[in-house]
Amino acid sequence: MEQALQQFRDAVTAAANAGKALRIRGGGSKDWYGQRFDGEILDTRAYSGIVDYEPTELVITARCGTPLAEIEAALAERRQMLAFEPPRFGAGSTIGGVVAAGLSGPRRQAAGAVRDFVLGAALMDGKGEVLRFGGQVMKNVAGYDVSRLLAGSLGTLGLILDVSLKVLPVPYCETTLRLEMDEAKALDQLNLWGGQPLPITASAWHGGVLIVRLSGAEAAVAAAKQKMGGEEDRDAAPFWQGLRDHENAFFSASGNAAPLWRLSLPTVAKPLALEGEQLIEWGGAQRWLRGDADARTVRAAAAGAGGHATLFRGGDKAAGVFHPLAPAIATIHRNLKAAFDPAGIFNPGRMYPEF
Secondary structure, three states, X not given: OHHHHHHHHXXXXXXXXXXXXXXXXXXXXXXXXXXXXXXXXXXXXXXXXXXXEEHXXXXXXXXXXXXXXXXXXXXXXXXEEOOOOOOOOOOXXXXXXXXXXXXXXXXXXXXXXXXXXXXXXXXXXXXXXXXXXXXXXXXXXXXXXXXXXXXXXXXXXXXXXXXXXXXXXXXXXXXXXXXXXXXXXXXXXHHHHHOOOOOEEEEEEEOOEEEXXXXXXXXXXXXXXXXXXXXXXXXXXXXXXXXXXXXXXXXXXOOOOOOEEEEEOOOOOOOOOOOOEEEEEHHHOEEEEEOOOOHXXXXXXXXXXXXXXXXXXXXXXXXXXXXXXXXXXXXXXXXXXXXXXXOOOEOOOOOOOOO
């Protein structure tokens, strides 16, 4: 692997000296995500493999080019999992891309986001130097927790070389409930359940049906099922997988090529008066909108409800893929970019045009 590291270092220093951009890319499963994707490709797949896996410690460390499928297979052998359920978006997905994109699946509502599971990371900065942050245990740190800062950075701070992630056991028992109700009722019900000790690990509302996944000890799942009511679906695994990987009808855009927006809102936010088809996840905190409303209208509605909106797929990226940053936050982003990538070579403009 030293040869691959040296190739990375040579590419980074050459790009910095020439003032040319590098396009960090693993399996290419998320090439569509973000503002733009320019520069010479720096392929990470040669730097692959699980470095360390301690099932008893619930920690796995892997190089950036390691296929997500390889990691999940190793965990499955020990009945463990990446609890944030990263969307795969294709067989080529790599663990470096998983962390860089910072996207989480249905279980995020209960388990937490990608950044909550990152224990440590190694990063090659814009000078070709290898920096290490965090470790392989959960502990308190002073100042920036840089390893977690990399989650969702879209490769703009540097080349993620390897990551250490916390893993969790696969739930002993799991089932799904389906209840017919409108959007307003579903949001109220999700918030009511959210304040109770129920083993809810995922939820989705779409087309007048609320779907809830229960996971945990058999007794806890049985008690929750009796309390919540609804129709039990014992064969719901394909539904949750399709939701996680955006393979179901809503996300596939069959017959509907309208832009797909991702809105992050407080769970208590009321239904949004926006034209288009909606799907709601994470107890009401994540709301997907497929429709032709312009960016200003969508973002105004999200901001008015206390959240923000991302143009996830399709649409006119000239309006900005990610919600505009407040001036103070933008300054922090620029300072971080300058500290880790002074020549501005890593994925420039992928998140925001100015860095």
